Amino acid sequence: MPQSELYKYKDEIDYLADYVGADVARDVVKNVVESIEDNVSIENSSGSVINPATENTVSSIDSKVATQSTLSSIAAALASNSNDTILIDATNALDVSASEVDVDLNSQSLTPITVTEDGPVDIADRDGRDLGDVQVKDTGPITDITSSTGSGNAAQLDLGRSRKDVDIFYDVSGAATVTIEVSKNASDWRAFSTDSPGSATTELVQIDTSYRYVRVYADSNLNTIELSSKGV
Numbered sequence: 001m002p003q004s005e006l007y008k009y010k011d012e013i014d015y016l017a018d019y020v021g022a023d024v025a026r027d028v029v030k031n032v033v034e035s036i037e038d039n040v041s042i043e044n045s046s047g048s049v050i051n052p053a054t055e056n057t058v059s060s061i062d063s064k065v066a067t068q069s070t071l072s073s074i075a076a077a078l079a080s081n082s083n084d085t086i087l088i089d090a091t092n093a094l095d096v097s098a099s100e101v102d103v104d105l106n107s108q109s110l111t112p113i114t115v116t117e118d119g120p121v122d123i124a125d126r127d128g129r130d131l132g133d134v135q136v137k138d139t140g141p142i143t144d145i146t147s148s149t150g151s152g153n154a155a156q157l158d159l160g161r162s163r164k165d166v167d168i169f170y171d172v173s174g175a176a177t178v179t180i181e182v183s184k185n186a187s188d189w190r191a192f193s194t195d196s197p198g199s200a201t202t203e204l205v206q207i208d209t210s211y212r213y214v215r216v217y218a219d220s221n222l223n224t225i226e227l228s229s230k231g232v
Contacts, residue, residue: 141230147222151179151189154217155225158186159209166214167228170195171202174221178203182211189215 142163146155157166170178177196181189192207192214200221207214216225 141228143226143228145224145226146217147224149218149220149222151181151215151217154181154215155227156186156213156215157227157229159212159214159229160231161212163229163231164208164210165206165229166209167204167206168216169202169204169224169226169228170216170218171223171225172197172218172221173200173223175199176218176221178216178218178225180207180214180216182209183213183215184211186213 142157144155144157146153159166168180172178175196175198177194179194180192182192183189190211192209195203195205197203214227214229216227218225
């Protein structure tokens with residue numbers, strides 16, 4: 001006959017109750033570690049080491065994690081651009097209204113831009129469209145002079161884009177042919193006019209041309225040829 005349930009656990013012994021640190025009511029066993037021989041480091045969920053002696057509050061621990069995260073982000077931004085400019089990548093529109101300032105144009109003054117090199121300067125608008133060349137010294141006169149005969153020794157001027165008028169002075173000691181030529185590239189010359197005095201002569205003439213280059217020379221008896229053109 002099977003044993004009655006009333007007597008099945010009659011002699012039950014509660015061994016857990018005799019264990020040091022046992023809490024039968026809560027079904028737990030409490031143990032206390034008195035000492036740890038090895039060094040132990042404490043880290044938060046982000047992997048940052050926490051010093052309990054100085055960082056014993058949630059705010060200080062969170063602050064350290066935030067600071068390290070911010071520094072890492074700045075370092076990554078600088079490295080991505082290879083200089084000291086931080087690239088900003090935002091999911092939402094940036095508010096740049098604070099960068100707008102009122103400017104009283106009547107109180108502003110402009111400082112002239114000084115260009116030390118002679119020759120043409122490229123001018124472009126803010127959209128990058130080329131506005132053409134401007135001669136650096138277009139506002140001042142340009143001159144050239146010669147006292148040697150022949151086209152290879154001619155007095156010559158580059159009028160640039162803004163000059164048109166050229167004053168020509170020549171002085172010959174006898175019969176001569178004075179030739180005025182113009183060109184668009186200083187290579188292919190076109191006859192503009194000639195003057196052939198039969199004796200010693202000084203003359204001052206002015207021409208108006210849309211060609212960029214002008215040269216003047218004499219074939220004989222030359223004392224001097226001088227060219228001058230003033231900018232606008």
